[in-house]
Amino acid sequence: MPRxxxxxxxxxxxxxxxxxxxxxxxxxxxxMIVSDPSNMCWLTGYDAWxxxxxxxxxxxxxxxxxxFGRGMDAAAATRTCWMEDESAFIGYPDHYVQxxxxxxxxxxxxxxxxxxWHRGFIGVxxxxxxxxxxxxxxxxxxxPEAQFLDATGLxxxxxxxxxxxxxxxxxxxxxxxxxxxxxxxxxxxPGIRKCDLVAEIYDAALRFDEAxxxxxxxxxxxxxxxxxxDAAACHLTWDDAxxxxxxxxxxEIAGCYxxxxxxxxxxxxxxxxxxxxLDTEKAILEGMEAGxxxxxxxxxxxxxxxxxxxxxxxxxxxxxxxxGYSIGLSYPPDWGERTMSLRRGDETELRAGMCFHFMTGLxxxxxxxxxxxxxxxxxxxxxxxxxxxxxxxxxx
Amino acid sequence: MPRxxxxxxxxxxxxxxxxxxxxxxxxxxxxMIVSDPSNMCWLTGYDAWxxxxxxxxxxxxxxxxxxFGRGMDAAAATRTCWMEDESAFIGYPDHYVQxxxxxxxxxxxxxxxxxxWHRGFIGVxxxxxxxxxxxxxxxxxxxPEAQFLDATGLxxxxxxxxxxxxxxxxxxxxxxxxxxxxxxxxxxxPGIRKCDLVAEIYDAALRFDEAxxxxxxxxxxxxxxxxxxDAAACHLTWDDAxxxxxxxxxxEIAGCYxxxxxxxxxxxxxxxxxxxxLDTEKAILEGMEAGxxxxxxxxxxxxxxxxxxxxxxxxxxxxxxxxGYSIGLSYPPDWGERTMSLRRGDETELRAGMCFHFMTGLxxxxxxxxxxxxxxxxxxxxxxxxxxxxxxxxxx
Numbered sequence: 001m002p003r004x005x006x007x008x009x010x011x012x013x014x015x016x017x018x019x020x021x022x023x024x025x026x027x028x029x030x031x032m033i034v035s036d037p038s039n040m041c042w043l044t045g046y047d048a049w050x051x052x053x054x055x056x057x058x059x060x061x062x063x064x065x066x067x068f069g070r071g072m073d074a075a076a077a078t079r080t081c082w083m084e085d086e087s088a089f090i091g092y093p094d095h096y097v098q099x100x101x102x103x104x105x106x107x108x109x110x111x112x113x114x115x116x117w118h119r120g121f122i123g124v125x126x127x128x129x130x131x132x133x134x135x136x137x138x139x140x141x142x143x144p145e146a147q148f149l150d151a152t153g154l155x156x157x158x159x160x161x162x163x164x165x166x167x168x169x170x171x172x173x174x175x176x177x178x179x180x181x182x183x184x185x186x187x188x189x190p191g192i193r194k195c196d197l198v199a200e201i202y203d204a205a206l207r208f209d210e211a212x213x214x215x216x217x218x219x220x221x222x223x224x225x226x227x228x229x230d231a232a233a234c235h236l237t238w239d240d241a242x243x244x245x246x247x248x249x250x251x252e253i254a255g256c257y258x259x260x261x262x263x264x265x266x267x268x269x270x271x272x273x274x275x276x277x278l279d280t281e282k283a284i285l286e287g288m289e290a291g292x293x294x295x296x297x298x299x300x301x302x303x304x305x306x307x308x309x310x311x312x313x314x315x316x317x318x319x320x321x322x323x324g325y326s327i328g329l330s331y332p333p334d335w336g337e338r339t340m341s342l343r344r345g346d347e348t349e350l351r352a353g354m355c356f357h358f359m360t361g362l363x364x365x366x367x368x369x370x371x372x373x374x375x376x377x378x379x380x381x382x383x384x385x386x387x388x389x390x391x392x393x394x395x396x
Numbered sequence: 397m398p399r400x401x402x403x404x405x406x407x408x409x410x411x412x413x414x415x416x417x418x419x420x421x422x423x424x425x426x427x428m429i430v431s432d433p434s435n436m437c438w439l440t441g442y443d444a445w446x447x448x449x450x451x452x453x454x455x456x457x458x459x460x461x462x463x464f465g466r467g468m469d470a471a472a473a474t475r476t477c478w479m480e481d482e483s484a485f486i487g488y489p490d491h492y493v494q495x496x497x498x499x500x501x502x503x504x505x506x507x508x509x510x511x512x513w514h515r516g517f518i519g520v521x522x523x524x525x526x527x528x529x530x531x532x533x534x535x536x537x538x539x540p541e542a543q544f545l546d547a548t549g550l551x552x553x554x555x556x557x558x559x560x561x562x563x564x565x566x567x568x569x570x571x572x573x574x575x576x577x578x579x580x581x582x583x584x585x586p587g588i589r590k591c592d593l594v595a596e597i598y599d600a601a602l603r604f605d606e607a608x609x610x611x612x613x614x615x616x617x618x619x620x621x622x623x624x625x626d627a628a629a630c631h632l633t634w635d636d637a638x639x640x641x642x643x644x645x646x647x648e649i650a651g652c653y654x655x656x657x658x659x660x661x662x663x664x665x666x667x668x669x670x671x672x673x674l675d676t677e678k679a680i681l682e683g684m685e686a687g688x689x690x691x692x693x694x695x696x697x698x699x700x701x702x703x704x705x706x707x708x709x710x711x712x713x714x715x716x717x718x719x720g721y722s723i724g725l726s727y728p729p730d731w732g733e734r735t736m737s738l739r740r741g742d743e744t745e746l747r748a749g750m751c752f753h754f755m756t757g758l759x760x761x762x763x764x765x766x767x768x769x770x771x772x773x774x775x776x777x778x779x780x781x782x783x784x785x786x787x788x789x790x791x792x
Contacts, residue, residue, distance in 0.1 A: 049632075098732070126528065127531070129448075130525060131528060132522065133527050152496065152530065193604045202595060203598070208591055216591060221448075222445060234446075237443070322490055333728055341493075343491065
């Protein structure tokens with residue numbers, strides 16, 4: 001009962017694999033151990049909430065990718081991956097799970113050694129959430145003849161330019177994001193409890209849309225919606241208190257379809273915002289236009305950032321954080337792709353099919369404002385995924 | 397605007413800190429670097445979705461814990477942590493975020509060195525999601541005079557016995573879990589799309605309950621609800637297809653309150669289940685009773701497992717995975733506490749206040765069945781958190 005063929009063709013997966021092997025060859029790798037669930041899914045189609053135990057995809061010198069995971073998750077792997085050969089699935093016994101007595105990577109290195117893959121250059125994702133210090137130590141100890149190379153981001157970079165099918169999924173995610181923001185705008189009012197508003201957000205994110213013909217998947221980050229002075233803090237989630245008049249709240253959320261994300265933030269003020277809000281908004285909207293103008297193939301990531309920061313500078317506003325990042329397929333805890341950043345110094349050349357969240361948020365001492373856009377680079381002007389008014393919604 | 401005092405008293409946090417320092421001393425640690433967001437929250441109250449960048453809590457030889465994270469998240473830290481002294485918060489500049497050029501742990505080791513904490517024995521959580529191989533390499537390189545010891549689980553183990561306040565939060569989470577399962581039972585029918593049912597689950601999980609006086613937080617794992625042959629696989633999430641008659645579906649979900657989780661699974665069959673379903677259920681329910689009977693202080697974890705597996709054996713049913721784990725405070729990707737497992741060989745003595753998810757699920761070749769309980773060890777019979785019929789709901 002494979003679900004994957006509905007998502008992408010086997011040809012697309014084979015092309016991704018070939019592209020990854022090319023990148024491995026350029027780095028001199030004989031083998032690659034891929035621990036990032038987003039990379040695992042992109043390479044194989046594997047989709048299950050099993051990344052709380054050790055698992056990976058191994059790209060050997062030839063043949064299909066090998067899924068390696070907890071024995072009980074092999075059933076999810078055979079159902080979601082494109083590989084047909086049984087030998088492409090290796091499950092480890094359950095007594096390796098969450099115990100200091102033995103480590104799943106001990107099982108992996110023994111398996112690799114059996115295949116004669118115990119020497120040469122092995123790429124690992126040194127800086128991924130799901131490749132712990134202990135996992136690395138176990139592999140190194142088990143494969144003393146191998147040389148390990150840091151290949152963090154190697155697969156992520158292959159994902160930078162989206163295929164037509166991936167872009168189609170991004171557009172579906174964007175339609176969900178629009179629904180979510182429209183629902184917020186409709187429901188928000190002084191007195192509504194924040195947890196109830198989040199229930200509305202999930203409802204809009206997930207429910208089947210009869211007109212469009214599809215429902216939503218879980219976003220890799222939960223809704224972020226701090227109010228008033230708390231909006232000075234990024235990444236706060238919610239509580240169950242009623243929303244108050246005369247406070248601003250930003251909503252940083254993403255729609256998700258087949259694990260593809262389109263994040264987008266909007267700010268809503270319940271009452272009449274102070275002039276500083278309106279002045280800041282003016283600067284940000286102008287900076288955003290300037291940044292989008294620079295989002296052209298041939299330019300590079302920092303050109304977008306420079307255009308945006310340049311506008312803020314003219315308004316005397318300082319933002320000390322990056323102003324965006326690449327997006328696409330993702331799993332918790334991050335909906336970013338962890339390759340490109342829209343910041344000074346990132347000289348990655350923009351190419352058609354790259355997708356970004358242009359994170360133009362500002363967090364001040366005791367308030368915050370976020371209005372953002374997600375877009376794809378095209379041959380001409382960027383394709384802006386969502387069609388929502390950028391200006392703060394003022395609800396009095 | 398600190399939220400934390402609403403959750404736990406400063407005294408409780410101080411007691412946790414003292415208890416952790418005792419454990420550090422037994423291991424001979426001078427310093428402990430805590431990367432697990434659940435441990436960070438338990439020690440400091442820190443609560444934000446920022447664990448997609450490097451962050452930690454440092455327990456030094458004296459004084460309050462030190463929160464270390466991305467500069468922009470310091471605003472969330474000062475709002476949620478109990479520490480009052482500004483020096484307990486260290487934010488790193490944004491150009492350290494997600495770049496191969498420099499690593500946040502470089503900033504950390506420089507900070508530690510400034511404090512004279514660059515030698516001696518430093519405990520790190522070697523096998524935690526949020527302590528990557530690269531983070532460890534950066535620390536080791538930066539602090540060559542320090543000796544690093546694996547202290548995975550050191551803080552988690554301090555969390556094993558819950559305080560009265562923590563148990564009160566578990567009970568609130570349990571009430572949410574009950575609501576979620578009741579909603580499922582009410583809404584499920586052939587034809588309902590799975591994504592719509594998940595929207596209902598989130599609605600029940602989050603909305604403010606006027607009678608109880610509180611709303612819900614996000615669970616660390618999204619709902620798992622595979623149907624029919626897919627129920628052979630654990631950890632599959634959902635799609636947008638309609639549910640079908642003559643299929644069984646298990647629902648593995650958790651209510652969450654102030655980050656405390658009470659997971660619980662139930663199975664629903666739309667139609668008349670085959671006899672194998674009913675036979676299996678009989679064995680599992682009997683085994684569950686036997687396991688709960690063994691869940692007494694003085695017994696150990698494996699006694700519960702042995703009682704359960706012994707019953708299954710008599711019915712000729714084999715389960716090759718552990719049958720439960722400790723629960724409590726948690727963040728994605730896992731609602732387990734990653735200390736005790738209900739499995740043969742786990743000789744941890746049961747003590748009043750320990751909480752478990754008794755995961756008695758069975759995944760067969762082309763179907764699956766889950767009915768589970770979460771409970772707390774007390775001085776006598778265990779406190780079973782939820783009050784829901786264990787038998788499969790048969791809806792024809």
